[in-house]
Amino acid sequence: MNNGEKPKTLKHFVTAVFFILLFVAGIVAGYFFFTKNFSPSRTESTKTVNREKGDFTFIRLYYPTDGRLQLYESRVPRKDSNLSIAEATVQEYLKGPSGDVSSYVPSDTRLLGIYLGSDGILYIDLSDEFRGNFQGDALAEFLLLRGLYESLLSNVYGIEGVKILIEGKEVESIGGHISLLSPLGEVVSQTMEENAEQ
Amino acid sequence: MKKILFFVVLCILLESPLFAQTEGINIVVIDPGHGGYDFGIRTSKLKEKDITLSIARQMESILRGEGKKVFVTRKFDQYLSIAERLSRANRKSPDVFLSLHLSDSDGFAVYVTWYEETEAELTLKQYYFLSSRQRRYLYESRALATIMEDTLKREFGVNVVHREMPLPILNSIGAPALLIEMPSKGIEYDEAMRFRMAYAIVIGILLYEQR
Numbered sequence: 001m002n003n004g005e006k007p008k009t010l011k012h013f014v015t016a017v018f019f020i021l022l023f024v025a026g027i028v029a030g031y032f033f034f035t036k037n038f039s040p041s042r043t044e045s046t047k048t049v050n051r052e053k054g055d056f057t058f059i060r061l062y063y064p065t066d067g068r069l070q071l072y073e074s075r076v077p078r079k080d081s082n083l084s085i086a087e088a089t090v091q092e093y094l095k096g097p098s099g100d101v102s103s104y105v106p107s108d109t110r111l112l113g114i115y116l117g118s119d120g121i122l123y124i125d126l127s128d129e130f131r132g133n134f135q136g137d138a139l140a141e142f143l144l145l146r147g148l149y150e151s152l153l154s155n156v157y158g159i160e161g162v163k164i165l166i167e168g169k170e171v172e173s174i175g176g177h178i179s180l181l182s183p184l185g186e187v188v189s190q191t192m193e194e195n196a197e198q
Numbered sequence: 199m200k201k202i203l204f205f206v207v208l209c210i211l212l213e214s215p216l217f218a219q220t221e222g223i224n225i226v227v228i229d230p231g232h233g234g235y236d237f238g239i240r241t242s243k244l245k246e247k248d249i250t251l252s253i254a255r256q257m258e259s260i261l262r263g264e265g266k267k268v269f270v271t272r273k274f275d276q277y278l279s280i281a282e283r284l285s286r287a288n289r290k291s292p293d294v295f296l297s298l299h300l301s302d303s304d305g306f307a308v309y310v311t312w313y314e315e316t317e318a319e320l321t322l323k324q325y326y327f328l329s330s331r332q333r334r335y336l337y338e339s340r341a342l343a344t345i346m347e348d349t350l351k352r353e354f355g356v357n358v359v360h361r362e363m364p365l366p367i368l369n370s371i372g373a374p375a376l377l378i379e380m381p382s383k384g385i386e387y388d389e390a391m392r393f394r395m396a397y398a399i400v401i402g403i404l405l406y407e408q409r
Contacts, residue, residue, distance in 0.1 A: 135239060137302040137379055138309060142363060172279050176232050177299070177377075179280065179366040194361045 059089050062150040063096070063103040064143030067194075069150060072097045086156045087114050090124055093151050103147075104140045106133035112168070120160030121183050122152060128167050131174040138177035145178055146188035161185035223407045225267045227292040229367065230254040231299040231377075234277025239300045239382050247275060249387050250298040253380070256396035257296075264404070284370050288331070294342065294403055295375040297367050304384035305357030306350050309377040310339045311369050312362035331372040338374040345409060346376060346402035353398040356381065374406075 057078045062069040074092045079085045096105040106129055113125040134141065149162050161183030165171070171180055178188070230250035232238035238246025251272065258268045269290045271283045278286075287295055301307045311332050332339070343360060351358045368375045380395060387395075 135302075137239065137299065137307070137382075138363065138365060138377065139307070139361065140302055172281065173366075176236050176238065176280070177365060177367070194359060 059085070059092060060151060060154045061089070061093055061097070062147040062154075063093075063101070063105070064140060064147055065097070065101060065103060067139060067143075069143055069147050070097075082156055082158065083114065083116055086116070086122055086152060086159070087111065089151055089155045090114065090148070093148055094126075104134070104136045104144045106130050106135075106174075108133060116159070120158065122156070122159045122162045123165060124162060125165045125168055130164075131166050131171060134175045136175060138175075141173075141175040141177045142188060145174075145180075145184055149184040149188050223266060223293040223403065225269070225290055225292045225294075226261055226403065227269045227271065227287045227290050227295045227373075228254045228257055229271040229283050229287060229295070229297040231297055233272050233275055236277055239302060241382065244300075244382065244387055246300045246382070249300060249380070249392070251275065252387075252392050253396045253399075254298055256393055257400055260396060260400045261403070264400075280366050283367060288370070288372055292371070292373045294406070295368075295371045295373045296399065296403075297375075297377040298399075299377060299379045300382040301379035302382060303357075304381045305359060306347075306354070306381060307359045307361055307379040308343050308347050308350075309361050309363055309365055309368065309379070310336070310343050311375070312364050331370050332368055332375060335372065335374050339368075339376060341409070342374045342402075342406045343376055345406045346378065346399070349402040349405060350378075350398055353394075353401075356384075 055078050056075050058073045058075055061072045061074055063072060064070075074095075076088045076092060079088055090111050094105060094109050094111065096103045108127075109130040110127040111124065112127055113123075115123045115125075117123060134144070136144070145164075148164075152159060152162055162185065163183045164174075164180050166174075173180055230247070230253070232247035232250065234247075236247065238250070240246070251274075254270050255273075258270050261268045267290075269286070269292070271286045272278050283297075347358045347360055350356075365377055368377055378399065385391065
């Protein structure tokens with residue numbers, strides 16, 4: 001009787017140990033499985049890699065070319081806020097179109113500051129080169145300002161108008177033809193008519 | 199020789215019944231564009247501010263010879279804001295206003311101001327921004343533009359573009375008003391050319407008066 005009970009107890013003990021080991025192995029395997037796939041540090045590094053490799057966006061820029069506005073696209077790093085998109089748009093616009101294209105964008109102009117007012121007007125503070133280096137007639141001045149306005153409107157959400165300042169001050173005009181005293185929306189959003197005769 | 203011939207033709211035209219004085223144009227205001235630190239278009243051969251002033255002074259002389267009262271908004275190389283130009287012009291209650299500039303091409307451009315909205319569609323702000331002064335003279339400004347374009351095309355045989363655009367120098371003038379851009383390319387502004395240009399524009403004014 002005693003001889004028959006001993007092996008049975010041992011068998012139960014071995015079975016219990018086996019299941020305990022199986023349970024522990026399951027927990028360990030589960031721990032490694034979940035830490036491998038959902039680790040926060042791993043997620044962060046993946047995002048960094050994406051940004052470095054290809055997290056870019058295209059902004060639309062309108063430049064005066066041959067008496068009208070022509071659309072160009074420029075590739076810039078993706079921006080998070082409305083204001084940083086506006087800043088990138090102005091920065092890119094001031095570079096002028098790529099290639100040997102005349103665009104009337106005054107050379108060496110710098111963006112000194114940018115601010116979105118509570119009234120929806122975007123204030124752009126440019127360096128004096130924007131006025132001093134402008135070379136062009138009335139149409140060129142009109143299209144340069146309209147191009148900047150259209151570029152901002154097509155990339156930045158929710159702006160009501162654009163007001164240009166030079167060295168922090170309001171100026172009447174950059175080229176003596178078009179008024180900058182009012183926000184650009186009121187000045188350049190009107191259409192233009194043209195008839196050419198030879 | 200061409201200058202003399204042009205002058206003779208002008209004299210014959212002015213004596214003809216076509217040019218008989220009617221109620222006519224008595225006061226002309228000429229606005230030479232740019233000035234002072236505002237050079238306008240610059241090339242190695244010219245500065246826009248000097249060309250416009252020189253031609254304005256020639257026009258002043260010719261028109262005075264025709265018995266017109268003429269005022270030039272700036273008589274020397276000085277900077278004038280658009281507001282100052284408008285103030286000086288409107289103070290003289292002109293019958294015709296011309297603002298002289300250069301185009302960035304080898305052709306002429308004649309500008310009339312442009313109102314997109316109808317009177318009823320204008321907000322109060324837009325209304326004051328655009329000013330109602332030129333609105334009353336828009337039809338006459340267009341008529342003057344047509345005659346000026348024909349005259350310039352006939353005299354110089356180059357491209358003449360008619361544009362309608364919201365230009366502040368024209369918006370607030372209480373008279374038929376044009377902004378004329380003369381070619382800056384393909385032309386040499388020696389004394390004879392400045393004289394010829396001034397005469398051509400004066401003929402445009404006189405033809406408008408006698409239409």
